[in-house]
Amino acid sequence: MSQNHTLTAYDQVKQQIREATDHLDISPIIKDLLNQPKRVLQVSFPVEMDDGSTKLFEGYRAQHLDALGPYKGGLRFHPEVDLEEAKALAMWMTFKCALVQIPHGGGKGGVVCDPNELSDREIKRLSRAFMEAVQDIIGEDKDIMAPDVNTNSTLMGYMMDTYAKRRGGTVPGIITGKPPIVGGSAGRNIATAQGAVYIVNELLNDLNRTKENTTIAVQGFGNGGKIAARLLYDLGYKVIAVSDSKTGLYHKDGLDIPKVQQAKEEGDLALHKNAQRYDHPDDLLYAEADILIPAALDGVIHTENAHDINAEIIVELANGPTTVEGEKILTQKGKLVIPDILANSGGVIVSYLESVQNHMNYYWSEEEVLKQMKERILESYKSILVYVDQYETTYRTAAMIAAIKRVEQAIYARGWV
Numbered sequence: 408m409s410q411n412h413t414l415t416a417y418d419q420v421k422q423q424i425r426e427a428t429d430h431l432d433i434s435p436i437i438k439d440l441l442n443q444p445k446r447v448l449q450v451s452f453p454v455e456m457d458d459g460s461t462k463l464f465e466g467y468r469a470q471h472l473d474a475l476g477p478y479k480g481g482l483r484f485h486p487e488v489d490l491e492e493a494k495a496l497a498m499w500m501t502f503k504c505a506l507v508q509i510p511h512g513g514g515k516g517g518v519v520c521d522p523n524e525l526s527d528r529e530i531k532r533l534s535r536a537f538m539e540a541v542q543d544i545i546g547e548d549k550d551i552m553a554p555d556v557n558t559n560s561t562l563m564g565y566m567m568d569t570y571a572k573r574r575g576g577t578v579p580g581i582i583t584g585k586p587p588i589v590g591g592s593a594g595r596n597i598a599t600a601q602g603a604v605y606i607v608n609e610l611l612n613d614l615n616r617t618k619e620n621t622t623i624a625v626q627g628f629g630n631g632g633k634i635a636a637r638l639l640y641d642l643g644y645k646v647i648a649v650s651d652s653k654t655g656l657y658h659k660d661g662l663d664i665p666k667v668q669q670a671k672e673e674g675d676l677a678l679h680k681n682a683q684r685y686d687h688p689d690d691l692l693y694a695e696a697d698i699l700i701p702a703a704l705d706g707v708i709h710t711e712n713a714h715d716i717n718a719e720i721i722v723e724l725a726n727g728p729t730t731v732e733g734e735k736i737l738t739q740k741g742k743l744v745i746p747d748i749l750a751n752s753g754g755v756i757v758s759y760l761e762s763v764q765n766h767m768n769y770y771w772s773e774e775e776v777l778k779q780m781k782e783r784i785l786e787s788y789k790s791i792l793v794y795v796d797q798y799e800t801t802y803r804t805a806a807m808i809a810a811i812k813r814v815e816q817a818i819y820a821r822g823w824v
């Protein structure tokens with residue numbers, strides 16, 4: 408799904424590993440372990456369509472490194488899903504889990520499909536069929552899936568049920584991001600966006616900036632971007648621009664985000680009339696905002712457009728939205744990039760807390776879940792600041808250093824090398 412113009416997402420993450428390990432004394436074998444997944448699975452499976460025909464679908468699951476614990480990571484439905492992308496996203500998930508100190512390794516998967524062309528019943532059958540195809544490598548102590556692009560709690564419930572029928576009993580911990588009625592965690596639906604908001608608040612506090620005087624642009628108005636925009640709006644930030652794949656909206660005095668959300672729910676951001684329209688949705692990337700939040704796909708900030716980014720701070724709510732080359736340009740221009748493995752880690756933290764609740768069969772309130780997530784994500788943010796100063800490097804490289812140090816300790820503790 409990567410849109411960058413030089414390196415694939417897999418190449419990007421390997422370059423990030425290299426830039427971090429250049430600061431560290433790490434053995435060649437550990438570098439090798441970091442640079443490739445432990446296992447990849449490619450599956451093909453038939454699904455009955457509503458018209459009575461049967462269609463063959465292709466899917467993937469990549470499992471990177473389980474030194475810290477079972478694999479953990481999302482499942483996406485998208486026409487451009489491929490194995491290279493799954494490998495890259497699994498690797499980023501390993502480092503994200505390590506950074507925020509949860510006992511998981513990285514996994515990621517997807518199905519090549521366009522959900523917009525499928526009915527709800529076809530998507531339900533597709534979800535169940537994919538779980539049946541990959542179930543041999545899935546398990547509470549093996550690999551725990553979660554929602555991602557174009558998947559949601561409803562589909563996670565179907566997939567959990569499919570696995571449970573195979574096991575002959577209830578297994579809520581097999582998947583996270585489920586509906587709360589079947590073991591999902593309170594707060595999971597807003598966790599990724601809420602974690603980013605905690606980071607934004609803490610960062611502005613460190614910079615002695617006020618939210619009332621901070622303007623924000625959000626690129627991507629799906630689950631993460633839409634919720635982040637609303638949370639920021641409710642806190643008093645001025646959200647001046649939002650966009651989805653079809654429409655970009657701008658208002659210099661700030662958008663009425665509840666009304667923008669209403670337009671989105673009615674089918675088109677363009678239904679919101681009290682705003683200017685961008686000629687192209689991606690023009691939002693160049694908004695005259697203090698903070699830019701890319702919340703859509705990977706590779707949207709690259710060598711061909713990084714020079715035109717005006718925001719002082721980029722907070723990566725999407726996975727891999729800034730290419731290595733693009734970030735070098737941003738850094739040279741004095742921009743601050745808060746990397747994805749920190750900024751969007753609220754989702755995986757609460758997914759982990761969901762697993763904990765499943766094992767206990769005891770469930771916390773949303774207030775308690777978000778409190779625990781906030782403590783963990785801000786502790787990780789502070790640990791990054793130490794490495795930024797110690798190694799005189801970027802926030803991303805500092806985050807990767809913190810993560811790699813933990814993975815290295817686990818590898819040695821297990822006696823792998």
